[in-house]
Amino acid sequence: MEAYEHFELLINDRIVKTPVAIASMAGIVDAAYVLERADHVGVAFIGGYSIDQPTLDASRAMAEEGRTEFVYDDPVEELVRQVELMKQSTVVPGINLRGSAPAAYLQIAEALKDSVIYEIDAHCRQKPMIDAGCGEYLLKHTGALVETIRALKSAGVTVSVKIRAGVSADDRRLARMIWEAGADLLHVDLMDFGYQKLRQIRNASPIMLIANNSITTFDRAMDMFSHGADLISVARKSDPWTLSGLDAAITRYAAESGWYNAPKQLCRGGDIRALAFCCMPVKDCPLMPTLKKIGMSRDEYIKLKVSIVENTPLAGGEGTCFGSLAWCCKSSSPCLFRNMTLQKIGLTLHDYMRYKHRMADKIMNRVFHADPDDDAS
Numbered sequence: 001m002e003a004y005e006h007f008e009l010l011i012n013d014r015i016v017k018t019p020v021a022i023a024s025m026a027g028i029v030d031a032a033y034v035l036e037r038a039d040h041v042g043v044a045f046i047g048g049y050s051i052d053q054p055t056l057d058a059s060r061a062m063a064e065e066g067r068t069e070f071v072y073d074d075p076v077e078e079l080v081r082q083v084e085l086m087k088q089s090t091v092v093p094g095i096n097l098r099g100s101a102p103a104a105y106l107q108i109a110e111a112l113k114d115s116v117i118y119e120i121d122a123h124c125r126q127k128p129m130i131d132a133g134c135g136e137y138l139l140k141h142t143g144a145l146v147e148t149i150r151a152l153k154s155a156g157v158t159v160s161v162k163i164r165a166g167v168s169a170d171d172r173r174l175a176r177m178i179w180e181a182g183a184d185l186l187h188v189d190l191m192d193f194g195y196q197k198l199r200q201i202r203n204a205s206p207i208m209l210i211a212n213n214s215i216t217t218f219d220r221a222m223d224m225f226s227h228g229a230d231l232i233s234v235a236r237k238s239d240p241w242t243l244s245g246l247d248a249a250i251t252r253y254a255a256e257s258g259w260y261n262a263p264k265q266l267c268r269g270g271d272i273r274a275l276a277f278c279c280m281p282v283k284d285c286p287l288m289p290t291l292k293k294i295g296m297s298r299d300e301y302i303k304l305k306v307s308i309v310e311n312t313p314l315a316g317g318e319g320t321c322f323g324s325l326a327w328c329c330k331s332s333s334p335c336l337f338r339n340m341t342l343q344k345i346g347l348t349l350h351d352y353m354r355y356k357h358r359m360a361d362k363i364m365n366r367v368f369h370a371d372p373d374d375d376a377s
């Protein structure tokens, strides 16, 4: 429960104890690998596992060329065995899968039901996998990707899609499409694009986001969290030492701050969740252009924030710039007026941030259920 208090993260109906995940590495990340690191991660994607004849043949061809691959005859038997082993830990299990058609994924979902997150590997760039119709193939043939997501969702399971940024002509549209097809998580290898790409994706859809690629320090993790990530994942450097360092520092920050993945303020480059920290629209600043991009009028914005704080401690705030804490800045911006107001009403900065978190969720809900402009960035 303490973990839930810190991160308020549920995936596949299970509490995620820390927003640090292990990302898959074929031939390396299996249940045994995860169990050795289980104390420091909240989620782990084992695999990639090939799950039908064309992808199993691709795995064999790649293994012959010297790549690490999991090779077996019966994918269902192997996955049932691996997932059974993962049950010893509190890590939320995911399986990274390579299949050549939706039916292959469905066969695995029939065997494992809702015990795992099903991650579609739309990431692999090895030619044998692409020729077999998975990995990057799915980023170029998005109809097949959507069909696979829908097939898995029809089985009532939790779906993640692993992508590599920069392969699709427009990652914002891709993210939007994956969310609209019903996927629950988007796991993004950001390559060298960094948090700017993550922010674009965050601004294009409300899907739960896992940021990946070289996120091995607390500072890098915070860059991702403050631009839209819900979790970060590590593959190559997923040694126990790195993972435990990340877990400890992120957990400490969450306990102190009250909102571990709070965005930067909009004028400091934050994503649209940062509207929760924005002022009344009275000056020349990034607020109005952002509202225009998401298709929200000035009046709607004001009404929305006023209605969100109604009957909450954020409604008041006579001593603040705009007469209500609804318009007040992030806790990391020092402000005597806000802090005196909070003291007067007996609200800690930590709890202030939790209320701002609720506000951001409601703003995102409003933005993405009112057909926003795809081009927000």
Ligand SMILES: Cc1cc2nc3c(=O)[nH]c(=O)nc-3n(C[C@H](O)[C@H](O)[C@H](O)COP(=O)(O)O)c2cc1C
Pocket (backbone or CB within 6 Å): 023, 024, 025, 026, 028, 047, 048, 049, 068, 096, 121, 122, 123, 124, 162, 189, 212, 213, 214, 215, 233, 234, 235, 236, 237
């Ligand atoms: C040896 C190896 C095997 C990988 N296999 C897979 C895979 O099967 N499926 C997948 O989605 N990503 C795979 N990846 C990509 C990683 O999950 C991750 O996206 C990438 O290594 C960047 O993250 P990192 O900087 O934390 O390593 C693999 C990476 C490596 C190094």
Ligand code: SF4
Pocket (backbone or CB within 6 Å): 265, 266, 267, 268, 277, 278, 279, 280, 281, 285, 286, 287
């Ligand atoms: S409204 Fe305030 S917080 Fe938002 S962008 Fe403008 S100056 Fe920054």
Ligand code: SF4
Pocket (backbone or CB within 6 Å): 279, 319, 320, 321, 322, 327, 328, 329, 330, 335, 336, 337, 338
């Ligand atoms: S009172 Fe302080 S925190 Fe609130 S809007 Fe003004 S400067 Fe920001």
